[in-house]
Amino acid sequence: MRKFIYLYISVVFILGCIVTANAAGDNYLLLKNGNLITISGDTIEGGDILIVGSKIRRVGKSITAPKSAKTVDLKGRWVMPGIIDSHTHIAIEGGVNETGELITAEVHIKDVINPEDYAIFHALAGGVTTIHTMHGSANPIGGRNIVLKLRWGKSAEEMIFKAAPETLKWALGENPKQSNFSSRGPARYPKSRMGVEASIRKIFEQAKDYTEAWDDYNKKKKEGLNPLPPKKDYRLEVIADLFRGKYWVRCHAYQAEEMLSIMKLCREYNVKLAAFEHGLEGYRIADELKEYGVAVTGFADFWGYKWEAFKTMPHNLALMAERGVLVAINSDSGERIRRLFLDAAKLLRFGGLSEIEALKTITLNPAIILGIEDRVGTIEAGKDADLAVFNRHPLDPYTVCEMTLVDGEILFDRDRYFEERKKEEATRKKKEEEKKKAAKERAAEEKKKPKENDKKEQKSPQGEV
DSSP states (O other): OHHHHHHHHHHHHHHHHHHHHHHHHSOEEEEEEEEEOOSSSOOEEEEEEEEETTEEEEEESSOOOOTTSEEEEOTTOEEEEOEEEEEEOOSBSSOSOOOSSSBOTTOBGGGGBOTTOHHHHHHHHTTEEEEEEOOOSSSSEEEEEEEEEOOTTSOHHHHBOTTSOEEEEEEOSTTTTTOSOOOSSSOOSOOSHHHHHHHHHHHHHHHHHHHHHHHHHHHHHHTTOOOOOOOOOHHHHHHHHHHHTSEEEEEEEOOHHHHHHHHHHHHHHTOOEEEEEEOTTGGGGHHHHHHHTOEEEEOSSOOOSSGGGOSOOTTHHHHHHHTTOOEEEOOOSTTGGGGHHHHHHHHHHTTOOOHHHHHHTTTHHHHHHHTOTTTSSSOOTTSBOOEEEESSOTTSTTOOEEEEEETTEEEEEHHHHHHHHHHHHHHHHHHHHHHHHHHHHHHHHHHHSOOHHHHHHHHSOTTOO
8 A cells, every 4th residue: 555655656746847847948928018909808908918838828917927937018018919811822932823724622822832921021010920821713613722820930831820720712703704814825714604603513513423433432342342443533532522521612702693602502512611702792792691601801991993893882891790790801912911900990980890899800700710719819818829019009090010929929029120120231331331441442552553564664675665
């Protein structure tokens, strides 16, 4: 019995040492004296956030941390959850569209991630911490998309937000039917809106036959038979996985009639339609969108740039939100991504949403649309420490993002950035001055040297012509 007691005490002691060692090895960061817009609850004035490693440990007031913790005094600055852009095309190398064929479900954006794209740093400078970077809208069914954490300085693989469900890009309307541009050679089918939807239905039927063929093959294998396997088709494999629920559809669409029609098709084939991209006429069918349960991610006040983008207004997202549709603001741009907080402010101006509801369109709402709301989108204990710090309220037109944290690491610090720029500029000027000084010294040395012709004259005999 004593042996068991001693063994138990030894195990507890060893485990205690391991826990203590782990705690001592944790990286603690305490953000103090900030105005915390938690999104999930009330705004905390003069609040603190304790970060341990990559996670938020505590949120509140007068939080204490170990002596080893790094402390940042926010001095009344405003803190919000890291901004999430649910539709962009940055960090992609070599083009966003595969236009060689009509349906290209087999291609994947994760194969062409560019972790050194400067647009990533620009996004961080605007408080963005997570993006959904996507295939373009040239195909009725284009490629697969990827969700990235903007871990600037890390590899492409390390940037992938592995907890996020995978998505597949669709497109309706003018882009897939190539209304606004021409290409060499014969015109590509389809050239009408009905042809776009028909092309999706056609590949769906092919994928159903493909799935049935493989199911039959697997059944016969289990029965001990030796059947020939069907031919592997990577394109149809993706559509088959879409039927199995592996992928969520993100569908580029503008017109209300097209959105209604594609919702019917997705119901028919039991496919998860997660969101419409742009959805400029969504306000016309807000009740139908809510009833179906599909979100809309679009612009705050950008329209009229092509025929199908005219029938809308800057109140579009706000009107849908008031009717219960889940909406988010996106950038679809490497430039607009830097100021999504100002786009959110426009929903107060156009539509009268509350401050929190407006901020949700760039935090919690896109997190829900991407299926990552358990990790990001609010400031809560247990969530990833993805935060954006502003010198004024994020919806103030004069606000500036001063600091951005991803997984508890400060990846953008405006003050530090400008200090580094000043040092770089000073180093550059110093090198230029040194080069100028060296050039002057060389010129002076050259003047001191006798010219070649003078030397020859001195050596020539007198009277020689």
